[in-house]
Amino acid sequence: MIDDDPEDLDMATELVKQLHFPNRFIRFSEPLTALLFLQQQDDLPMFIICDVNMPKMDGFELRTELLKYPGLEKIPFFFLSTSKSPGETVLAQECKADGYYQKAGTFLEQEKIFDQMFVAAKEIWENR
Numbered sequence: 001m002i003d004d005d006p007e008d009l010d011m012a013t014e015l016v017k018q019l020h021f022p023n024r025f026i027r028f029s030e031p032l033t034a035l036l037f038l039q040q041q042d043d044l045p046m047f048i049i050c051d052v053n054m055p056k057m058d059g060f061e062l063r064t065e066l067l068k069y070p071g072l073e074k075i076p077f078f079f080l081s082t083s084k085s086p087g088e089t090v091l092a093q094e095c096k097a098d099g100y101y102q103k104a105g106t107f108l109e110q111e112k113i114f115d116q117m118f119v120a121a122k123e124i125w126e127n128r
Contacts (some may be wrong), residue, residue: 001027002034002062003051003080011107012049015114021046030054031062038072047076047098047121049114052088063095074128076121080113098124 001012009027016025023046028034031054038045048066052059059079067073078099079092092100099120104110 001025001049001080002029002031002054002059003027003049004029004054005051008051008103011110012114015107015111018111019114019118021118031057031059035062035065038066038075039069044071044075046125047078047117049078049080049117052079052081052083060091060095063092063097067096076124078117078120 001009003009003012006029009029013025013027026037026045028037031050034048034050035057050059050062057065059081063077063079066075066077073096076098077096078101079088079097080101080103081088082103084102089100099117101113101117104113
């Protein structure tokens with residue numbers, strides 16, 4: 001997960017524990033750090049959750065960069081943002097994101113979103 005908000009990263013960490021995700025959960029507060037990490041990995045992550053609005057490099061820029069690297073473009077990629085902007089949904093589609101979700105107000109609502117992303121990622125991998 002890539003998000004510059006430490007509270008959102010902490011909540012995500014708790015959600016992953018509660019949902020018993022089978023994979024290791026890795027978090028980044030800066031997109032460039034995440035990009036460099038992903039470029040050095042042999043094993044691809046099950047999916048990426050990324051905030052949109054971050055300093056230095058936003059989520060759309062990160063997704064665009066990932067599409068340039070063989071293998072990394074295959075990773076299911078989901079945006080998770082506080083923004084309700086229809087324009088951002090269009091940008092997410094243009095950069096071939098696999099989903100755009102709005103951050104929920106409660107832990108239970110956010111848990112449902114994470115579960116939806118997990119199910120979607122499994123389906124995407126089965127069909128790629």
